[in-house]
Amino acid sequence: MAGRSGHGRGRLRALPKKPSVDAVRNEINVTPLVDVCLVLLIIFMVITPMLARGKEVPLPETAFHADKTDHLQPVISIGRKSSQDPEIKLWLAGNSSEGKQELFEIGPVYMLEKEGTAEYKKMADQLRTEIKRFWEIAENVDAKGKLFVKVDHEVAYKHVYPLLMMLNADLSMSLIELGTAERKQ
Amino acid sequence: MGMSTGGKPGSVKNDINVTPLVDVVLVLLIIFLVTMPTVMRTVTLEVPRKLEDFEEVATQTKPILICRLPSSIRFDAGTGDSRQIDATELPTLLEPVLKQRVGDKTVFIDFHPEVPWSAVIHTIDLVRSLAEWSKDPKLKYEGIKVALKRRDVNDDRGSGQPNGRDDADACGCRDDLKCDPEIAIEEP
16 A cells, blocks of 8 residues: 555656646646636526515416516405415515615505405505615516516405505505416417 | 837737637627517406496497406496406407497496406406407507406495496496305405
8 A cells, every 4th residue: 555655656756857747737627617607606596586576366367468577566356365365365575775675565456455444444554665765665667557467366356456446546556567477388 | 009019920810809809809799689578468347437438439320348357257248238258259259349339339247256366467467369360460469459347446346237227237247246246256
C-alpha cells in the first residue's frame, strides 16, 4: 500500500513538467452551472406563491377570452375549501402596501343571498370595506376600481348572482372581469 | 483598470471573470420577461344593465335576449318572441341577428338559478365566438358586449308568465323550473 501511494505521488509530481497539461484542466467547471441553478431555484421559490392570486378554484374553460395583464386588482373567489366541503365560501385577496398578498375568508355565500338581513349587511359591509381598502393602497393605478372574480365551475348561478348585484349596487361596478381557464383543444 | 501587475503572461489573469455573472443576469432577465406580464384570462360581463338604458342608447330596436336554462336556451332575437333552442344552435341563430345590428351589439343574458357557472361562462363564450368575424383586433372578442339582464327586485319570486311581453319577464326565468318544465332538477 505504502509503496503504491508513494509511486502515485511521484507520478503526480511529474505532471507539472508538461506545460500543456498545466494550462488546460481536464474538468468541466461546474461553478457557473451551480450559480445559475441556485438563482433559478430561488427565483422560482419566490415567484411561485406570488403567481397564485386569490384562493385557487377550478375555473370554467373558454376559448374566446381576452388575455389581460394582471393589474394586481383584488380577487374574489367563490368555491369550496375542498371538494367534499358542502359549504360554498367566498374569499377576497388583494395586495398589501408591501406588495404581499393578503387572503381573507369572508364567509359562506348564502349570507349574501338574503338581502336586507343582518347577515347580508355584515358580509356586504366587510367585503365593501376590504375592497375599498385594497383599492386605496394599490400601487398600480389600473388596479383601482377593478376586481377579478373567480368562480368554481360547479357553483350554481344563484350563488353568484347576489355578489354581482352587490358589487353593482354598493361599489357601482358595471364591468366585472370573470376569470376563466384556457380550453385545451 | 490600471491594476495590471504585468506579471508573466499566462500565470494569473487579473480580470474579473464576468461569464458567470452574465449567465446569471441573462437567466434572470429571461425569467422576468416570461413571468412579469402575468396573463389573466378574462371574459368581461357588463353587470347589470337595465333594458331601459339599452333603449335609450340604441334606436328603437329591441334587445337580444338569451336565457340559459339547465338543458336548453330561450332565445329572443330582438323580436320580442322567445323560443326554446338547443345550446348548439345558438351561434347559427345569433350570428345573422348580430350582423344586421348597427351600433350597439349588446346581448343580454340571464340564467336559471340552478345553471352551473361553467354553463354561464360557456354561454358568454359562445356569444363572444361570434365576434371573431370582426377584422379589428381591438374589437375581437370585445366587439360584442355581453350584459347581464337586471332582474327586478319584486320579480324574484316569479311573476310566472313565461311568454310575458313585459321586458322584465321576457326571459321567463324568474320562477324556478317554470320555464323548463321537462327538466327536473335534483337538489344538491
